[in-house]
Amino acid sequence: MRTPLLILLLSCLLAAITPVHAQNTDNAELAALYDDDQKARADGMNIDWSLVYREDAERRARVLALMREGAMRTAADHYHAAMVFQHGNGLDDIRIAHALSTLASTLAPDEIHYRWLVAASWDRIMATQLQPQWYGTQFQGSDAGLFLYPIADGAIDDAERARMGVPSLAQSQARVGEMAASMGQQARPQPPTIEQLRQERRLGETDAP
Structure with a gap:
């Protein structure tokens, strides 16, 4: 992982564990970006992937900007951001997804869909490098x-x-x-x-x- 991305992820972790006012309020824009990501994939037979890939890149860019602004505070924020990066194209994107989903699962260990994304992002890291996956999500x-x-x-x-x-x-x-x-x-x-x-x-x- 590139050093700037590692620093950014560490800053997100510090923000998540630092007590602040309204710490438990999920970021509405991150939730909307997540919803858009899911809606873009809702109709598996009639998807214009060239459009989806372009919109995916725009969503990732916006999530990165929000990360730099310190917008991610809650477990749900990290999960929403992680899912956007899970649909990235390169290994760096998937590594970010895995790191963010791990943070989400750490902050909310009882949320099984957060754990699922930890497994799915790990599998995708392995598949991207032509290594066998572990869990069978890919x-x-x-x-x-x-x-x-x-x-x-x-x-x-x-x-x-x-x-x-x-x-x-x-x-x-x-x-x-x-x-x-x-x-x-x-x-x-x-x-x-x-x-x-x-x-x-x-x-x-x-x-x-």
Whole structure:
């Protein structure tokens, strides 16, 4: 993570744990940015992704500005900001999502959807680096169809998944067909291994102009 981002996240942590007046009031703009992020993805079959990606970038820029202003105080503020960054494109964005969701979960340890985002952002960090995910929250699509991204064998068990608000591995595997149908896709008949995905990326980099 770049040093300025680390400093910014540390400042957010200090703001969150420092007693201030109206500390428990959630930031309305962060909540609105989160709502917009979710609404943009509500109709899986009719999404203009070029528009969504552009709006995502605008939302992340605004969240960063609010972070710098010290606007994030509550667990919900950190969660709302984390979800916006969870839909970023690069590894730095996902690392911010993981840090913010971890802060949200620390501030409100009983909120299971905060824990879910900790798991999902960790999985996305791993997938972005072509490493097996742990929890089973990440699905990917290709020309051959939608698939559950490869899982690290033995990294965690279903009891830990349940603690983090994540379905069991069998449940996630069973959801592939349902999710594919909701997005107007098909399930990939033979999901790729992590080695195959790495090879596909190498071939893509070789073929790039």
